[in-house]
Amino acid sequence: KSGEMAKSTQLIDNETFRAYATYTAIVLLKMMLMSLVTAYFRITRKAFANPEDTASFGKGDSAKKYLKTDPDVERVRRGHLNDLENIVPFVGIGLLYALSGPELSTALLHFRIFAGARILHTFAYLIPLPQPSRGLSWAVGYAVTFSMAYKVLKTVLLL
Amino acid sequence: KSGEMAKSTQLIDNETFRAYATYTAIVLLKMMLMSLVTAYFRITRKAFANPEDTASFGKGDSAKKYLKTDPDVERVRRGHLNDLENIVPFVGIGLLYALSGPELSTALLHFRIFAGARILHTFAYLIPLPQPSRGLSWAVGYAVTFSMAYKVLKTVLLL
Amino acid sequence: KSGEMAKSTQLIDNETFRAYATYTAIVLLKMMLMSLVTAYFRITRKAFANPEDTASFGKGDSAKKYLKTDPDVERVRRGHLNDLENIVPFVGIGLLYALSGPELSTALLHFRIFAGARILHTFAYLIPLPQPSRGLSWAVGYAVTFSMAYKVLKTVLLL
Numbered sequence: 478k479s480g481e482m483a484k485s486t487q488l489i490d491n492e493t494f495r496a497y498a499t500y501t502a503i504v505l506l507k508m509m510l511m512s513l514v515t516a517y518f519r520i521t522r523k524a525f526a527n528p529e530d531t532a533s534f535g536k537g538d539s540a541k542k543y544l545k546t547d548p549d550v551e552r553v554r555r556g557h558l559n560d561l562e563n564i565v566p567f568v569g570i571g572l573l574y575a576l577s578g579p580e581l582s583t584a585l586l587h588f589r590i591f592a593g594a595r596i597l598h599t600f601a602y603l604i605p606l607p608q609p610s611r612g613l614s615w616a617v618g619y620a621v622t623f624s625m626a627y628k629v630l631k632t633v634l635l636l
Numbered sequence: 637k638s639g640e641m642a643k644s645t646q647l648i649d650n651e652t653f654r655a656y657a658t659y660t661a662i663v664l665l666k667m668m669l670m671s672l673v674t675a676y677f678r679i680t681r682k683a684f685a686n687p688e689d690t691a692s693f694g695k696g697d698s699a700k701k702y703l704k705t706d707p708d709v710e711r712v713r714r715g716h717l718n719d720l721e722n723i724v725p726f727v728g729i730g731l732l733y734a735l736s737g738p739e740l741s742t743a744l745l746h747f748r749i750f751a752g753a754r755i756l757h758t759f760a761y762l763i764p765l766p767q768p769s770r771g772l773s774w775a776v777g778y779a780v781t782f783s784m785a786y787k788v789l790k791t792v793l794l795l
Numbered sequence: 796k797s798g799e800m801a802k803s804t805q806l807i808d809n810e811t812f813r814a815y816a817t818y819t820a821i822v823l824l825k826m827m828l829m830s831l832v833t834a835y836f837r838i839t840r841k842a843f844a845n846p847e848d849t850a851s852f853g854k855g856d857s858a859k860k861y862l863k864t865d866p867d868v869e870r871v872r873r874g875h876l877n878d879l880e881n882i883v884p885f886v887g888i889g890l891l892y893a894l895s896g897p898e899l900s901t902a903l904l905h906f907r908i909f910a911g912a913r914i915l916h917t918f919a920y921l922i923p924l925p926q927p928s929r930g931l932s933w934a935v936g937y938a939v940t941f942s943m944a945y946k947v948l949k950t951v952l953l954l
Contacts, residue, residue: 487805488806555844562826562827562875563827563830565886569823569886570823572890573807573819576807578807608851629816629820630817632807633807633817635817
């Protein structure tokens, strides 16, 4: 048992990997929050996508009117999809980057900027802030992921 | 070669990691199945998104009428997107959780409940079952992922 | 410090894992490119989703007309979502597969075919090429991921 534990905690004892784990958990939790925000707007705006979700409002036409799109709901959904499009590459490339032996301080810089940029992106999308707030915060997260991918490919390239 | 093999099978020999690998493969395969269900409904409902997909039905207007949305197709697509939104956090946070040294029995409990909840969610979405079936199965999977994230952050936090 | 480095570079010294890291970085970067292609079409087709994105075109109705969907933009977005639906399972299952101790040559075969199929899929979607180009390239990537999942479950199954 102890040998097994030693193996399982190996990676997690590495500081760079711990930093990766911390920021990955944070950005994935932030992404998960978008589901709750969507649910909040669907309920307050009474705008649902599935007939079974409106059954509590009555039968027939009285419930059917709640099957609609709402600008606020669609905005959150676009933000959620943008998270998927950008946080998935961060999680995948970030794992390889953390394993490629970067300096802890360099790795922390990457992870902190990415997490900060994505949190800003969410505020810029949901408030919404005037452009280029959202565009810039997106670009910063994108550039961080690109920088990590460059380090990964430079370190491991085996085609 | 043998030294290399020893390295590569290290993680995979850990029972908690094997459980993680098993359930991650299962939920990702389940998610992949949604593509086949979408294709099935697109073909049987003759509802396509791309002009080149309807070319076999003839030219011009006779093919154009198959470029439409269909409620059943859209339902499967919403289920597929919901899978992405929830299974991606499970795969990412679950990996960190499996490496954070939980008890095997606790880890198995998390993985089994998540996989069961997501399979129920798919049935609740596709049949569809009356609410709150889909809502509850979504919430259970969400809570499991949240619980794993809490354990990860408690174990590794390095900001 | 050196002990820490030794730990962190362990996985990355394994050739199969290096191959996995290389192809995962490539397909995730390819997926990220879809964001730039979407931005390119949104700007050249003047088709935006958010009012704040059209503010530079003036106020009121003169800007509102750019809040529209465009067939080219929607096509890229469908390609991007298809990437998410297929590259996420590859990244997750591929990691477990790389850790399950496959022969390097077999692993490389899987990774190369998947990456090639997804690059072809993108060209087939964006040009677009007549069917079944897109369908076949999708199916090849799908089959590769399925094959890796089979190897993972055969090696690690712990339910």
